[in-house]
Amino acid sequence: MTHYECPKCGTHFDKNGWDLLKPHFFGKREEKCPNCGQSTFMIRHIGKI
Numbered sequence: 001m002t003h004y005e006c007p008k009c010g011t012h013f014d015k016n017g018w019d020l021l022k023p024h025f026f027g028k029r030e031e032k033c034p035n036c037g038q039s040t041f042m043i044r045h046i047g048k049i
């Protein structure tokens, strides 16, 4: 189970399915936050919420 944490607002959200199709860099990924709409490098968490 992989999910991401927005460093701007602290929202945790899941990115399943197409997640593996996009590049990632050392545990951080540029994603758009579903809560605040910021496109930034999200903190990736694996195996825990």
Ligand SMILES: [Zn+2]
Binding pocket: 006, 007, 008, 009, 010, 011, 033, 034, 035, 036, 037, 038
């Ligand atoms: Zn956010």
